[in-house]
Amino acid sequence: MLTLLCHRVTDDAAATPMHFYRVDVTYNLFGEYTVMRAWGQVGSRGRYANAWFGxxxxxxxxxxxxxxxxxxxxxxxxxKVFASAA
Incomplete structure (x- = not known):
């Protein structure tokens, strides 16, 4: 439904981002909303945390x-991506 992707910005304009932070809000099969967070170095799997809401x-x-x-x-x-259910 909603995805926010952020990168750590450095002062050097030519430098590529080295770290990412992603927040997703999705609807799951159990009728709940899930907030999925992922963070870490670009190119790695990173770390994850999920939370469920009614x-x-x-x-x-x-x-x-x-x-x-x-x-x-x-x-x-x-x-920033917002996808509505079709």
Whole structure:
């Protein structure tokens, strides 16, 4: 449903991002909303954490908090995808 992908930005404009932070909000088969967070070095699998919620509002609040925490640590939004259910 919603994907936010951030990369750590360095002062050197020619440097490639070395770290990523990704937040996904999805709907699962059990009628819950899942907030999936992944972070680590670019090119690696990284680390993951999942949280489940009974309603979309709570899931979006946690995803927004995670995004704000990442931007406070030097990450910048590089991709935002919103997919509606067809």
């Amino acid at each position: 309603n979309l509002r709570d899931a979006i609040v946690v995803a927004d908090q995670s995004y704000r925490r990442a931007t406070g640590r030097g990450y910048r939004l590089t991709e």
